[in-house]
Amino acid sequence: MSAADQNLLHHDTVAMTVFAQDPIVLTAGKLPLFAQLAVPAERLQRGPRGHRFHVVDVGVGTNAAAAPVVLNDGDPWTYRDRWDADHRPADPALLVEDADFRAQNLFAVAAHTLALFERHLGRPIPWQSRYPQLYLVPRARIEANAFYSREHNAVLFGWLPATGDQPSLYTALSYDVIAHEVSHAILDGLRPRYTEPGLPDQLAFHEALADIVALLSVFSLKDVAKRLLDNGNGKIVFPGDEAAMRNPDQEVGRRLMAEWRAAELKATPLTLLAEQIGGRRTPAVPGRYPALRRSVDLPASSAWTTDPAFLEPHRRAEVLVAAFLQTLVAIWAARLDPLRVDQDGVDVNRVAEEGVKSAQHLLGMLLRALDYLPPAELEFADVIDAVLTADRRLASDDDRGYRDKLRAAFAAFGITPPEHQMVDEDGDAAPPPAARRTPTPYRADPDAKTRGGIRYEHLNLAALRTSPEEVYQFIWNNAGALGIDVRLTTRVERVLGSTRVGPDGLVLNETIADYVQILRALPAELPPGIDAPDGLPADEPVELLGGGVLVFDQFGRFRLHQRKPVLDVDRQNRRLQYLAKRGFRDGGDKRRFALLHDGEDEQ
Secondary structure, eight states: OOOEEEESSSSEEEEEEEEETTTTTOOOSSOOOOOEEEEEEEOOOOBBBBBSSSEOOOOOTTOOOOOBBSSSSSSEEEEEEETSTTTTSHHHHHHTTTTTHHHHHHHHHHHEEEEEEEEHHHHHHOOOOOOOEEEEHHHHEEESSSEEEETEEEEEEEEEEEEEEBBOOEEGGGGGHHHHHHHHHHHHHHHHHHHHSOOOOOOHHHHHHHHHHHHHHHHSTTHHHHHOOOOOSSSEOOHHHHHHHHHHHHHHHHHHHHEEEEEEHHHSSSBOOHHHHHHHHHHOTTTSSOOOOOOGOOOOSSSGGOOOGSSSSSHHHHHHHHHHHHHHHHHHHTTTSOOOOOOOOHHHHHHHHHHHHHEEEEEHHHTTGGGSSSSSSSOOHHHHHHHHHHHHHHHHTTTOOOHHHHHHHHHHTOOOOSSOOOEEETSSSSSSSSSSSOOOOSSSOOTTSSSSOOOOOOOTGGGGGGGHHHHHHHHHHHHHHTTOOSSSSSEEEEEEEEEOTTTTTTTTEEEEEEEEEEEEEEEGGGGOOOOOOOOOOOOOOOEEEEEEEEEEEEEEEEEEEEEOTTTHHHHHHHHHHHHHHHHHHHHSSGGGGEEEEESOOOO
């Protein structure tokens, strides 16, 4: 019996079979975990190739291309899943070696990941190259690694042949790896300056976002959480429940139960990243899945801020990942409190359901905040600042305490929102415009005095939604009120529309405008208080970068300003000293994503 054709003209999405976890992660039935992944429906060319992704199977070294994979029966407006539950081979090893299935797996997970970002940001997201399609190369390198290459406009996936008792490893079959690397490409399209020389948090955020998307998006796959938690009898046993329920103080017992359950949930494969790559790189520990990273286990403290090991982007990223995952398990465990505890455990369906809700909510909070991050000079404090502000603007109520728990998790790692760089015209999500601003080494521009707050005279509010020139006129007319010194080189880099939907169904239409400011000067001519690093040649220019995000409502009225002042003396001194120690120069070797793939802990 052949698989049925699905008409791509009649559906918004189409279900494609993929590995939901690495092939070595098994269910209670000792089988790999498959999922039917919802992929946006579109005309499918051979490759497979859609309007955003193109799978190109080119052999390592030879550059010989394999025949493009066809996912239909001759009609590009139909799709046929040859690997659904009724048609895939009983032996999973046959799927691992099936080049056609690898191509579908890679294409489907990549398209699903992009759709996730676009759904939460409310608009299509361009690639950094501005070409419509990103290349996906499933056998680009012989190694247990994969990486996004801006220069190739591609994600290059590695593989290893079978050796001894180790099966073949294809990173293009790992949901975690694909989602991780495609997230790098997406963020590079949204925030291309995050790969430029800056403080260490900036590159680390690239890694952290990619890890968080890979880990939390798995929860959205139908029944995956349930099947990973189920030990075969439909129940999950939390060893500490009995002792917690015997505690004479009911409130203490509930608190202990939540803490002990959170500790158990940390140990599930749902919190581990890239198990098969981890298994090839580190010795196996009995009773535990291997993993490339186990960020959820990172102890919560501020010790990382003075530990040189955390200057490496992957290691530093684990701080943000840990804060999100520890928030996830805490909220997840708290949501289990009303569930009935039987002698043989708790209903695994309900446990999984609460985990899915928690993960989806947290991931949505992070993705919706991406537009509120500064376009350059990102620091971890900006991340929690943007997440809390964006979520508060979209959902004033927070009955489950997501914001409080996330704020507490970040604070446990020594990360707190800054004295608010954001200026909120409403005063709801951030201080109003009169709030204290970062001191600068120069006197205020005498020609930018404020006259009665924000001015809209001479503006075309319709053009303000799309035109960088119109946004710059808004900045020019309101430089004093916004605290933007337009005596410095100022450029509006993008103006985009956004339609976001909150958890309660509230629709928020906004216009997002990014601007950057650049100051280039010789070391002897830097602004007062900003010191050139020792040993810098006197004739080598230094580049200082800043910028911000302006948010307008659906009527073109100003609502919020996220600021990263170019003349923040403390930040610029920290940045210059850090770059000097690392051997970077502004305008020199920026190395981009090569920084994310130096050393052993790559992905």
